[in-house]
Amino acid sequence: MALWGGRFQGQASALFQLFNDSLPVDYRLFVQDVEGSIAWADAIASVGVLDGNECSRLKAALTELLEEVGEDETAIIGSGAEDIHSFVETKLIEKVGDLGKKLHTGRSRNDQVATDLKLWCKASGSLLETKLTAVIQALLALASRELDAVMPGYTHLQRAQPVTFGHWCLAYVEMLERDLSRLADALKRLNTCPLGSGALAGTAYAIDRHALAAALGFGGPTLNSLDSVSDRDHVVELCAAASLSMMHLSRLAEDLIFFNTGEAAFVELADNVTSGSSLMPQKKNPDALELIRGKTGRVYGNLVGILTTMKALPLAYNKDMQEDKEGLFDTIDSWGICLDMAALVLEGVKVNRDNTKQAAQAGYANATELADYLVAKGMPFREAHHVVGEVVLHAIAQGVALEDLPIAELQRFAAVIGEDVYPHLSLDECLAKRNVLGGTAINQVTAALAAKKQQY
Numbered sequence: 001m002a003l004w005g006g007r008f009q010g011q012a013s014a015l016f017q018l019f020n021d022s023l024p025v026d027y028r029l030f031v032q033d034v035e036g037s038i039a040w041a042d043a044i045a046s047v048g049v050l051d052g053n054e055c056s057r058l059k060a061a062l063t064e065l066l067e068e069v070g071e072d073e074t075a076i077i078g079s080g081a082e083d084i085h086s087f088v089e090t091k092l093i094e095k096v097g098d099l100g101k102k103l104h105t106g107r108s109r110n111d112q113v114a115t116d117l118k119l120w121c122k123a124s125g126s127l128l129e130t131k132l133t134a135v136i137q138a139l140l141a142l143a144s145r146e147l148d149a150v151m152p153g154y155t156h157l158q159r160a161q162p163v164t165f166g167h168w169c170l171a172y173v174e175m176l177e178r179d180l181s182r183l184a185d186a187l188k189r190l191n192t193c194p195l196g197s198g199a200l201a202g203t204a205y206a207i208d209r210h211a212l213a214a215a216l217g218f219g220g221p222t223l224n225s226l227d228s229v230s231d232r233d234h235v236v237e238l239c240a241a242a243s244l245s246m247m248h249l250s251r252l253a254e255d256l257i258f259f260n261t262g263e264a265a266f267v268e269l270a271d272n273v274t275s276g277s278s279l280m281p282q283k284k285n286p287d288a289l290e291l292i293r294g295k296t297g298r299v300y301g302n303l304v305g306i307l308t309t310m311k312a313l314p315l316a317y318n319k320d321m322q323e324d325k326e327g328l329f330d331t332i333d334s335w336g337i338c339l340d341m342a343a344l345v346l347e348g349v350k351v352n353r354d355n356t357k358q359a360a361q362a363g364y365a366n367a368t369e370l371a372d373y374l375v376a377k378g379m380p381f382r383e384a385h386h387v388v389g390e391v392v393l394h395a396i397a398q399g400v401a402l403e404d405l406p407i408a409e410l411q412r413f414a415a416v417i418g419e420d421v422y423p424h425l426s427l428d429e430c431l432a433k434r435n436v437l438g439g440t441a442i443n444q445v446t447a448a449l450a451a452k453k454q455q456y
């Protein structure tokens with residue numbers, strides 16, 4: 001039964017109903033709708049719309065409905081109701097008869113849906129905070145296991161300078177920490193309660209909106225009724241926070257996919273997050289990581305979708321806004337499962353230290369060290385850079401590493417080079433010299449890891 005038949009003489013077409021109904025999407029707001037309704041019953045009882053007994057009966061019926069539906073919210077879809085608000089109200093009327101029809105006094109589905117959705121965002125947001133923290137913890141655990149494994153660091157996907165694997169892990173910890181703070185910030189801003197704003201102009205009943213907001217666990221009430229029912233900034237902000245975080249997860253995935261290639265063979269991924277090929281028996285594919293990278297696209301799409309839906313909407317509520325939920329739900333689901341999956345993948349990563357070390361040694365990753373050595377001997381850096389470039393060219397032609405060139409050959413490029421150059425060219429030395437805050441020297445990474453472990 002629709003909630004609004006009185007003014008109509010004709011029937012809605014079946015096609016329109018299918019088009020207009022949002023229950024297949026917003027059934028997920030069931031718990032929040034009941035919660036909001038219980039708080040609303042108290043609010044209108046406080047201004048005499050319901051007596052104490054009526055209020056108790058309504059709340060008991062709502063609680064009973066909550067228990068009946070239980071965990072299986074999908075069962076709601078078959079009811080044929082227009083949306084979750086109609087579903088709850090219809091069920092309430094089935095339970096308590098005409099009394100159920102009193103609950104909607106002073107309330108509109110506009111302030112109702114805005115409230116339900118914010119409650120849902122708060123609950124989902126704190127779940128995501130837990131999931132983000134779990135990935136950070138998985139990265140810290142991996143950093144502890146592989147702290148001093150040496151591998152090549154890259155720029156332009158060219159071997160640049162050696163770094164430790166622990167340092168690589170902690171780079172992603174920094175990113176996910178920022179994601180966490182962006183999420184917390186979005187949650188802080190959406191923590192205001194729209195209920196009591198009515199359809200657009202404010203409810204005509206003198207309820208205490210501060211008390212109502214507090215009863216629902218919000219920090220306070222929203223302050224402008226027009227804005228309250230038409231604001232979807234929180235949907236945009238959550239989609240934006242998710243997009244940025246998915247970008248980080250996607251880069252993490254991409255790094256690991258590359259590390260896992262036959263060509264690099266820096267890491268091995270565990271069997272529980274990889275799949276085989278139906279044709280090629282030798283293959284072990286990084287599907288989990290590829291799906292993380294792949295799902296990033298739909299999360300970005302949802303962000304652009306909601307921004308575009310909202311961009312030309314006049315105040316206040318418009319039905320366009322019903323389109324806010326599907327993308328948000330998909331975003332939160334995708335982000336959540338990608339975080340879970342990232343944590344699981346990280347748990348099983350094994351570093352092949354021989355390969356990472358060999359790769360760090362090859363590719364002239366110690367060329368900067370030779371330049372710094374020349375600088376220490378008094379040569380201006382720009383000149384040293386040029387000289388080392390020539391040495392590298394020569395070494396490439398010989399097919400050897402810098403440290404394998406005999407001293408006589410090195411001296412042909414710069415007379416100041418002495419036997420003491422060789423220790424400077426070792427991997428250990430390359431790392432040890434990056435002993436600055438934020439650098440990859442093992443003692444720096446150890447200290448950085450210890451500090452993060454205090455936090456998480």
Ligand code: ARG
Binds near residue numbers: 109321323
């Ligand atoms: N299902 C609607 C939505 O999600 C609820 C609000 C309906 N309001 C209205 N004025 N028709 O937006």
